[in-house]
Amino acid sequence: MCADLSRTQRNLLVCERSSFLDEKNRVSSQMEQLRFNYKVSVLLPECGSAPSHLESILNSFSSFYLVKQLPLYELLDKDFLQSAVYQGSVYGLSFRTRIDEDNCVALLPNGHLVFSLDKDAFETLGLEGRPSRSNRTSSRYEVTVDLRDGSMAPGGRGYLRLRRALTSHLKLQMDFLISHHPGGGASLRPLLSRCDWSEHRPEVGRRGLSRLVRPALRSCDPHDLLEWIGAVDAAVSRENSSSDFLSTLTCLEPEATVSRAMSVSTCGLLLPQDLQHLVEELRCYLQQAQTDSWASVTVHGFTDSPVSWGDGERDILTGGHDLYNLLMFPDHTYRLHLAAGAQKTCPP
Amino acid sequence: KMRAGAEEAESSGYQRVVLKNASPHQYLKSDLPPRVLEDESARVSAIDLKTFITSCLRSLFGEVGAALNVDVLKYDEETLTALLRVPSRGLVKLWSSLTLQGFYQNRVCAFRVLQVSPFLLALTGNSRDLQLD
Numbered sequence: 001m002c003a004d005l006s007r008t009q010r011n012l013l014v015c016e017r018s019s020f021l022d023e024k025n026r027v028s029s030q031m032e033q034l035r036f037n038y039k040v041s042v043l044l045p046e047c048g049s050a051p052s053h054l055e056s057i058l059n060s061f062s063s064f065y066l067v068k069q070l071p072l073y074e075l076l077d078k079d080f081l082q083s084a085v086y087q088g089s090v091y092g093l094s095f096r097t098r099i100d101e102d103n104c105v106a107l108l109p110n111g112h113l114v115f116s117l118d119k120d121a122f123e124t125l126g127l128e129g130r131p132s133r134s135n136r137t138s139s140r141y142e143v144t145v146d147l148r149d150g151s152m153a154p155g156g157r158g159y160l161r162l163r164r165a166l167t168s169h170l171k172l173q174m175d176f177l178i179s180h181h182p183g184g185g186a187s188l189r190p191l192l193s194r195c196d197w198s199e200h201r202p203e204v205g206r207r208g209l210s211r212l213v214r215p216a217l218r219s220c221d222p223h224d225l226l227e228w229i230g231a232v233d234a235a236v237s238r239e240n241s242s243s244d245f246l247s248t249l250t251c252l253e254p255e256a257t258v259s260r261a262m263s264v265s266t267c268g269l270l271l272p273q274d275l276q277h278l279v280e281e282l283r284c285y286l287q288q289a290q291t292d293s294w295a296s297v298t299v300h301g302f303t304d305s306p307v308s309w310g311d312g313e314r315d316i317l318t319g320g321h322d323l324y325n326l327l328m329f330p331d332h333t334y335r336l337h338l339a340a341g342a343q344k345t346c347p348p
Numbered sequence: 349k350m351r352a353g354a355e356e357a358e359s360s361g362y363q364r365v366v367l368k369n370a371s372p373h374q375y376l377k378s379d380l381p382p383r384v385l386e387d388e389s390a391r392v393s394a395i396d397l398k399t400f401i402t403s404c405l406r407s408l409f410g411e412v413g414a415a416l417n418v419d420v421l422k423y424d425e426e427t428l429t430a431l432l433r434v435p436s437r438g439l440v441k442l443w444s445s446l447t448l449q450g451f452y453q454n455r456v457c458a459f460r461v462l463q464v465s466p467f468l469l470a471l472t473g474n475s476r477d478l479q480l481d
Contacts, residue, residue: 005437005440005441006436006437006438006440007440008369008374008436008437008439008440008466010368010369011368011369011371011466012366012367012368013366013367013370013371013466013467014364014365014366014367015364015365015366015367016362016363016364016365017361017362017363018361018362018363022361022362024362025362038473038475038478039472039473039475041472041473066480095478095480098476198480200480222365222367223367223370223371223372223373223467226467226468226469227373227467227468227469229469230375230467230468230469230470230471230472231421231468233469233472234421234422234431234468234471234472235422236421236422236431236468237422245395245398246394246395246398246419246420247419247420247421247433248417248419249419249421249433267473267478268478298469298472298473300470300472300473300475301475302475303474303475303476304475304476321470321473321474321475323467323469323470323473325469339466339467339470346366
């Protein structure tokens with residue numbers, strides 16, 4: 001019996017078209033569902049340099065903190081729970097841990113602490129969990145604890161059990177990226193004061209582009225559109241012909257040539273709230289632009305996050321990460337494409 | 349006029365489509381670590397790489413495999429990193445033939461596949477590259 005070599009992992013692409021003025025538009029809530037964002041890149045046509053408002057928005061993105069070798073029981077400290085977990089939204093993710101090899105942890109803004117563990121760690125910790133739904137033979141286990149639940153209040157039974165597991169059964173320690181909205185570093189002080197930490201600002205990069213041949217952005221096929229934006233972002237040449245030896249990548253159905261464009265990107269632990277401000281700013285920018293103008297925003301999620309869209313479990317065996325692209329036009333219409341790297345999760 | 353009207357109606361309406369397994373291509377980011385090539389002074393050009401990929405496919409899957417249309421979208425000669433595009437039905441063949449190839453021009457080598465995605469856009473960001481030191 002031959003395996004079917006032409007099969008690939010399941011991939012989903014959600015394509016939405018609507019207007020920001022439409023009642024059904026829920027771009028903000030969709031953007032919020034991707035908790036851990038690694039990179040955002042903005043593409044603006046007919047721009048020699050990034051507009052000043054855009055620069056100021058990117059420079060005002062929240063700082064995030066790297067805590068080296070954080071013992072996970074520190075996340076259960078009463079002061080930290082009070083200042084960061086119970087109030088506002090905390091975003092925490094283990095850093096330099098690979099989802100398919102190491103134990104990964106995420107702290108979500110709704111107070112859920114999610115562990116993705118290998119078999120040994122899961123059995124040693126002794127917490128209630130379940131095998132990974134994505135692949136039953138992969139020996140990964142997921143444990144989710146709701147820190148805002150009554151039983152997890154400091155001194156409660158669930159709290160003491162978790163604390164005992166993390167202090168005596170298995171002292172999990174890992175590098176951790178953490179940020180908080182709206183409190184920032186002040187809300188995280190109870191945790192940071194006891195650990196080796198450093199503050200980081202998302203790094204902004206800029207790249208000028210010239211002579212871009214673009215397809216019909218409003219009507220072209222979603223995969224062609226994403227391939228075109230990916231080629232621009234990756235600086236891949238599309239000036240090939242179908243008989244070229246190296247590459248046959250071309251712009252299918254070219255509509256126009258953009259004489260120059262600006263690509264601005266920033267990387268780090270980016271908060272959905274900051275990304276929403278960015279989108280609002282770009283909408284204002286487009287109101288003053290020409291009618292055939294547009295703006296593209298692409299957001300990449302973290303590859304090794306244990307959660308996918310809407311806190312669904314992340315599938316460790318698929319390639320790629322979660323990402324979305326929002327293509328906006330001056331008349332308030334947009335095209336939104338959401339891609340999931342997970343087998344069982346559909347983007348919102 | 350009718351067409352303009354229809355376009356207007358479409359642009360103000362809400363439309364959501366979910367495409368499953370509809371990506372015509374898959375994209376790979378791979379590298380050939382220089383240290384693995386025994387002779388570090390060996391230069392591998394883009395054309396050498398494309399020829400090598402075709403020969404890898406031929407050695408494992410024969411002429412049918414070698415006929416697979418693999419595009420070398422981008423290649424960096426310094427880091428030996430390449431962005432490849434292949435039709436979705438050929439991903440497993442390409443990936444397995446790269447993985448199982450152990451020699452390049454009689455020198456030991458090992459392809460390393462860094463990222464795979466049905467979207468080229470996904471290959472422009474990889475959180476594993478984040479450096480915070």
